[in-house]
Amino acid sequence: MAISRRKFAQLTGASLAAATGLGAQQRHRTAQQVMEQIHASLGGAAGEMPLDGFKAGDPATEVSGVATTAMATMEVLNRASREKTNLVLTLEPVFFGRTDGAAAGGSAGGGRGMAGVNADDPVLVAKKEFIQKNNLVVYRFSESWRRRDPDPFATGLAQTMGWTKYATGSDGLRYEIPAVPIGALAESLATRLKARAGIRVVGDPQSRVRRIAMLPGVSALAATMKVLPDCDLVLAGETREWESVEYAQDAVAAGQKKGLIMLGRVLSEEPGMNVCAEWLKKLMPEMPVHWLPAGDPYWRPS
Amino acid sequence: MTAKDVLELIQKNLGSPWNENTYRDVFHAGDPNVEVKGIATTFMATLDLLQRAHAAGMNLVVTHETTFWNDRDDTKGMEEDAVYKFKVDYCAKNQMAVLRLHDHAHSHRPDFIMVGLLRALGWTNSASPQNPRIYSFPTTTLGELAAEIQRRTKSKALRVVGDPKAKVSTGTAGMGYSTGRFSPEVDVVIIGENPETGNPFDATEYALDAAFFGKNKGQIILGHNISEEPGMEDVANWLRTFIKDVPVQFIRSGEPYWSPVVRG
Numbered sequence: 101m102a103i104s105r106r107k108f109a110q111l112t113g114a115s116l117a118a119a120t121g122l123g124a125q126q127r128h129r130t131a132q133q134v135m136e137q138i139h140a141s142l143g144g145a146a147g148e149m150p151l152d153g154f155k156a157g158d159p160a161t162e163v164s165g166v167a168t169t170a171m172a173t174m175e176v177l178n179r180a181s182r183e184k185t186n187l188v189l190t191l192e193p194v195f196f197g198r199t200d201g202a203a204a205g206g207s208a209g210g211g212r213g214m215a216g217v218n219a220d221d222p223v224l225v226a227k228k229e230f231i232q233k234n235n236l237v238v239y240r241f242s243e244s245w246r247r248r249d250p251d252p253f254a255t256g257l258a259q260t261m262g263w264t265k266y267a268t269g270s271d272g273l274r275y276e277i278p279a280v281p282i283g284a285l286a287e288s289l290a291t292r293l294k295a296r297a298g299i300r301v302v303g304d305p306q307s308r309v310r311r312i313a314m315l316p317g318v319s320a321l322a323a324t325m326k327v328l329p330d331c332d333l334v335l336a337g338e339t340r341e342w343e344s345v346e347y348a349q350d351a352v353a354a355g356q357k358k359g360l361i362m363l364g365r366v367l368s369e370e371p372g373m374n375v376c377a378e379w380l381k382k383l384m385p386e387m388p389v390h391w392l393p394a395g396d397p398y399w400r401p402s
Numbered sequence: 403m404t405a406k407d408v409l410e411l412i413q414k415n416l417g418s419p420w421n422e423n424t425y426r427d428v429f430h431a432g433d434p435n436v437e438v439k440g441i442a443t444t445f446m447a448t449l450d451l452l453q454r455a456h457a458a459g460m461n462l463v464v465t466h467e468t469t470f471w472n473d474r475d476d477t478k479g480m481e482e483d484a485v486y487k488f489k490v491d492y493c494a495k496n497q498m499a500v501l502r503l504h505d506h507a508h509s510h511r512p513d514f515i516m517v518g519l520l521r522a523l524g525w526t527n528s529a530s531p532q533n534p535r536i537y538s539f540p541t542t543t544l545g546e547l548a549a550e551i552q553r554r555t556k557s558k559a560l561r562v563v564g565d566p567k568a569k570v571s572t573g574t575a576g577m578g579y580s581t582g583r584f585s586p587e588v589d590v591v592i593i594g595e596n597p598e599t600g601n602p603f604d605a606t607e608y609a610l611d612a613a614f615f616g617k618n619k620g621q622i623i624l625g626h627n628i629s630e631e632p633g634m635e636d637v638a639n640w641l642r643t644f645i646k647d648v649p650v651q652f653i654r655s656g657e658p659y660w661s662p663v664v665r666g
Contacts, residue, residue: 171599171607173607173610173611173614174610174611174614174615175610175614178614192599192600192607193599193600193604193607196603196604196605196607196608196611197600197601197602197603197604198599198600198601198602198604199602216602216603217603217608222615222617223584223608223611223612223615223617223619226615227611283662286661286662287662287663287665289662290662290663290664290665291664291665295662295664296664297560297561297562297661297664298561299661299662300559300659300660300661301659301660301661301662302658302659305660318597318598318600321471321472325471325480325483329483329484338597338598340579340595341594341595341625341626341627341658342446342467342468342471342472342473342626343468343471343472344471345658345659346446346448346467346468346471346658347471347485349448349449349450349658350448350449350450350471350485350488350489351485352450353448353449353450353453354449354484354485354488354489356484356485362659364598365597365598365599366598366599397563397598397606397607397610398561398562398563398623399561399562399563399566400548400552400559400560400561400562400661401545401548401549401552401560401562401566
């Protein structure tokens, strides 16, 4: 297959060897080979990112398709299996903790600072069996994708909201949208993101906002204090209740017509994994690629 | 009586040693030498709370959580921030002082905050004899339990993970920033707040996957305020046992959030 100039340009950072080798290998490629192509194209080595890597399944497995998701829950893995996308790229952990089940231990009961999940935990065991039985391979694709510029999570959220044309600046983090009351904005976000109970809002629903700053994923007080003075509303994934939430409350009590919307971590990051899927489709046009959103984890009694 | 006198009375009446190295339980706004007209206890010294306490004639706020938006109430670099200036000026203008009572609200026996949380959940007498950190209740569904807790706490932004029809009869109760942990003995993990993922143990993802496999597990996230504010009423009641000269009132800073209506 000849490589068009456009396609060649898309393979930014990929070595010529990797690019020219594609033709022969396309039909039978292992998860290892697919991930090597992805990392070559991103321009970074997988080893530089300690959280990322294969978390389940055999890297030598032949890839039938690629799924991207913010969190490889069982629902997502079940869909990946049905849709024959057996290489699953997950932004967040698959095995219930930041070490993805590597450091097991801890005792029963409540409290803080407990270690990860026990190796013989029935849910962990069942999830691992499902992955093995269905020939799935799960790759944690977090630090690698977070390095993308402009921020794919912010640009993904903007696409979902139809705000791309309202971007100010090139970092993808700031938008000037037609003025809208916070209440209507929150409902619109809930509809477009298919939220259930995960969205929480600080601010007067009647306050009209226009300048939006995005802080998808998890963010600290410093980030909110930096952007809120120059915008009307911070659209965040999650922040701490005694940090950015209290700061936004105080800005409102001080008379500012401002707000903070927290979407939840996964809900705020999911559109960025759709951006990832679209990027992969261009990078490997022969490969079936599906975005499989985990959905809003939360509900609330009516 | 000055605000400093109140702190000394708290230290004297605590019934357990005061940690002199605490960075939390000190004055974070106002003048400790201000003459106290009334004391408000609350979960968080938000500007809105300060305004309502002032309107009620209280000029010493005893708060469980922060005043300036971080655990150390470190205000370095905030000098030019408009919200910071507004809050500092408000305290100065109205002669208000803010004292944090966090570590010692927890180290008091019993822990004031835990007493308040268990009362809010209706679990005061539910500790299991085998493990005092696990609470037992008559078998119900996760949906019914969440609805009851929502009614009791009047929460608008409570969040639940798991199958609403799951049968549950045991749970853990986490205050504030807390990681709950599932085990064969624990059906429901209740917490204040926690990062959604990336913890040593991620209860949200676990509850989702446990539900997929038909296991009776659920997570209920109350919010930091909902989980810890009730105990500050107990602190107010306690303060009244040794502070007789000025009024002491529990004033809720309140749940900070609302949630949009979800259609369809």
